[in-house]
Each structure stands twice: as C-alpha cells, then as structure tokens.
Amino acid sequence: MMNQELYMDLSIIIVNWNTGKLLVECVRSIHKFTTGRSFEIIVVDNASSDDSVQMLEKEFPEINLTKNTENVGFAKANNQAYSQAKGKYINEISLDTYLLHLYYRELVLPKEKYMILRRACCF
Numbered sequence: 001m002m003n004q005e006l007y008m009d010l011s012i013i014i015v016n017w018n019t020g021k022l023l024v025e026c027v028r029s030i031h032k033f034t035t036g037r038s039f040e041i042i043v044v045d046n047a048s049s050d051d052s053v054q055m056l057e058k059e060f061p062e063i064n065l066t067k068n069t070e071n072v073g074f075a076k077a078n079n080q081a082y083s084q085a086k087g088k089y090i091n092e093i094s095l096d097t098y099l100l101h102l103y104y105r106e107l108v109l110p111k112e113k114y115m116i117l118r119r120a121c122c123f
Contacts, residue, residue: 008038011087014095015077016045020052022096027060029099040064042084044077 012030016023023043030041042064045053053067066080078092 008040008087009089010034010037010039011081011085011090012039012041013078013081013085013090013092014041014043015074015081015092016043016048016052016056016095017071018048018050018052019095020048020050020055023052024055024059026093026095026097027056027063029097030093031060033099033102035102040086042066042081044068044081046071046073046077 012034014023014026027041027043030039041060043056044066045056045068047068047070053065056063056065064084066077066084068077068080072080081092082090
C-alpha cells in the first residue's frame, strides 16, 4: 500500500550503485510482502553506470528516487534518504535482500517498540 501522505507508517531506504537487477528484485519483494501499513520506498542511486535507474523507473515509477550525479558514498546517500523519509519508522535495507514473508508486519507491529529500525539483518 504505497502512500504519498505527509506522514506514513514506514519508510524503506535503499542505496544503489550499479546493481539494477538486485535492486528491482528487492523492491518487488517489498511490494509483495509489505501489507497492512502505509509505506514508501526511497532509493538513492549513486551515479550508476548500468541501467539501474531506467529499470527502476520503468517498473516502479512511484518510488522516491534520488539520482546522484556522482558516487557520494553509502553514508551520505543514506543521509539523503533519511532527510526525505516521511515514515514513523525508518528501515535501511540492503538491496541484495529479498523478503520471503511478511517481514515488516512482524518487525513493526508488535507494540511498535522502536522508533527507528536502523538495520535488520538476514541470516
């Protein structure tokens, strides 16, 4: 349930550099397994020279996409995304992550314990 409200439940941040196929698969899995909450996906592309941006814009035109003209690094790109986030909760997700279940419902809904979900790792 993508939502462009002023505020929403969850902002999902992804930093990309030259990994278009992984990025698209990651975003597909987010759409498939993120239900019951309003959310936004914020992608910051660090001047990719592959077709990452074109792939993302074609399949997911609603995504908040920042296209850097140079690779500003992972930390600065995350800061760019954080400054745009409208979610009550924020989660940075690695673009090589593929959700396999209702991850955010399980992570965020139980009494909403944390204000910012900085990292969630897969093992």
